[in-house]
Amino acid sequence: MSVLTGTVQSASSGLVGFDTDTKLDLTTAKLFRQSGYYFCLRYISLATEDDDDLDHDEAQAILDAGLALMPVQHVRYAGWMPDESMGAQTGQAAADNAIHVGFPSKVNVWLDLEGISSDATAATVVAYCNSWYDAVAQVGYLPGLYVGANSILDSQQLYNDLKFQHYWHSLSIVPNVAVRGYQMIQSDGGTVHGVGIDKNLTQADASQGQVQWLIQQG
Template identity: 55%
Template sequence: MLLSGCIQAAPSGCRGFDADTVISLTVAEQFSSQGYTFCIRYLSLGAGQDEGDLSQGEANDILQAGLALMVVQHVEDPGWSPSQGSGQANGVNAVGNAISIGLPLGLNVWCDLEGIAENTNSQDVIDYCAAWYSAVSAAGYVPGLYVGANAVLSGQQLYDLPFQHYWQSCSEVPEVVVCGYQMVQSFVPDPVNGIGIDEDITQNDEQGGQALWLKMS
């Protein structure tokens, strides 16, 4: 069953957070009352959502608390080696898991690109990203790319990928040439409302592009 709400372009200057912890209705309401406007939660790498990753019930709680919602897929452990095949497999799993939660098509689904093994050829990273993008886009979701530490690619190589949506991590990462980022993450050292988070701020990129989230009407 599809989640209630509609896909919206995220206005510039909205404050949100990403978390690798289940968000209860009470906690979501706390964040909402403190001025947070959106939440980003996780899709599993494998086929089927793992315990601790986003469920339909949790997604409903987040939306009912007044927060907008987006999702990002987990990344392999640091030192992983990307390939076209793994990009295709992970993208297919991201789609299946998003559908199982009831996330409507047209939503940004983010690929987490970070922690790649040293001396990895940039073409392997490009092939991974292109395959992931193709799998997610073909299903009707809108792929986005989270650029984290050790992502290998330069700002030009990032821009040359098929993505139109980029999210800047709190690590030192290259600027995506021409378009820039639609969200910027910052590190939060202490728990907020009892959970660990990173904070995120939306912005229009240099070409006017915006992140796409799900929000209750």
């Protein structure tokens, strides 16, 4: 698959974007850009890509509309139990699917961490996350972590025990990431231009880290 046309760029603070599980076309993506949205996150699969997941043509249309773009991987149904080998397998799928879409290296690829079984231990969650991180980082992407409800880890564990440097705060009440904090904040949900979305806002974290996305200049 050919590489998407665009430039990897650090996000400026205070920009509004959205994530959606709905496939976008060029016309709709342009409407979002004209409405003041600056970036988009679209979903890639836990395994083989489905028809509703982000593909090369959709990604290029989003970029052509003037929106910056990052991929986020779907999460399993609530109550799932993580382990190290699952993290490696799932991370490899994220890497493979991001490559298939055409993302260049150094873009954030996001792990959606939420809905974990209450029987899971922090140690198994850490093992899952770090093995996922390794699989995604190995091919040149920058792994990011979406911290959602029932993600098990506390503030110190998110910072001290994980390899991640990019964190995304969900709509849920979740711990702060000790020392570093978050680079993207999910604010609210709704329907815009007939598409169900959650809004997101960029910011520099306490270490001056920023999300890294693909954008088409011009």
